[in-house]
Amino acid sequence: MKAGSDLRADHRVIRRLEYAIRKMSARIARGEKLPPEDVEEAIGLMMEFVDAYHHAKEEVGLFPVVQGVARGEQKTVYGFLVEHEFGRRAAMRIEQEYVRWAKGEETAESLSRFMLTYADFIRAHTSKEDAWFEAVDGRLLSAEQQREVLGRFSRVEKNPQAKKEFARRVNRLAVRYSGRRGKGDAIGGSHRPTEGLP
Numbered sequence: 001m002k003a004g005s006d007l008r009a010d011h012r013v014i015r016r017l018e019y020a021i022r023k024m025s026a027r028i029a030r031g032e033k034l035p036p037e038d039v040e041e042a043i044g045l046m047m048e049f050v051d052a053y054h055h056a057k058e059e060v061g062l063f064p065v066v067q068g069v070a071r072g073e074q075k076t077v078y079g080f081l082v083e084h085e086f087g088r089r090a091a092m093r094i095e096q097e098y099v100r101w102a103k104g105e106e107t108a109e110s111l112s113r114f115m116l117t118y119a120d121f122i123r124a125h126t127s128k129e130d131a132w133f134e135a136v137d138g139r140l141l142s143a144e145q146q147r148e149v150l151g152r153f154s155r156v157e158k159n160p161q162a163k164k165e166f167a168r169r170v171n172r173l174a175v176r177y178s179g180r181r182g183k184g185d186a187i188g189g190s191h192r193p194t195e196g197l198p
Contacts, residue, residue: 003062003141003149004133010054011126013167016174017045018122023177025115028101028108039098041173046091046118049166053156055084058129061152062136070140076132083125090118 021042024034063077097111141149157163 001150002137002146003153004137006150006153007054007058007062008130008133010057010163011130013170014050014054014122014126017042017050017170018119018126020170020173020177021046021115021122022119025112025119027177028115029112031108036102038173038176039102041169042115043091043095043098045166045170045173046087046094049170050122051084051088051091053162053166055087056156057153059084060156061149065145065149065152066136066140069142069145073140080125080129080132083121083128087118087121087125090114090121094118 024038024042027034058080063081066073067077094111094114097107097114100107101111137146159165
């Protein structure tokens with residue numbers, strides 16, 4: 001597997017999380033009280049899966065290697081790093097608004113708005129990166145550099161089952177907010193985990 005392909009596989013799961021967050025945001029905006037564990041799970045996945053796992057793979061694994069061999073990509077990489085920081089800050093703000101909302105404060109509008117902002121960020125960011133990953137796999141990195149990046153990924157991934165566990169958690173949340181039943185493993189299987197989900 002090439003580095004860009006590995007990261008695009010993560011993006012497919014992240015876009016299912018985006019779908020669930022978007023649905024949750026709409027329900028909160030309508031005044032529905034969601035189970036606290038669902039909102040906490042979404043926040044946990046933003047911080048643990050999207051940031052500490054996926055973005056760390058990019059920041060520790062891919063970006064330094066690309067910057068070392070393709071000086072012309074520095075501006076692109078910098079832009080992605082800025083977007084990662086935006087995502088981190090949005091997730092932290094969602095967590096702050098959730099704490100207030102869970103205490104009964106009138107923060108449903110701001111919680112919903114920040115969740116929608118995060119979902120929009122995910123959609124735009126993963127689309128840009130997916131297009132760039134095509135170039136990474138196709139022309140920017142040699143086979144040896146690809147192996148170096150994948151080796152760096154393994155330092156972040158530590159637990160070989162983590163990716164499947166994150167996918168299982170995302171799938172459970174996406175299914176809950178789609179009203180549909182899941183089908184199989186979200187990563188590594190030959191079919192999509194949920195019909196009709198992104």
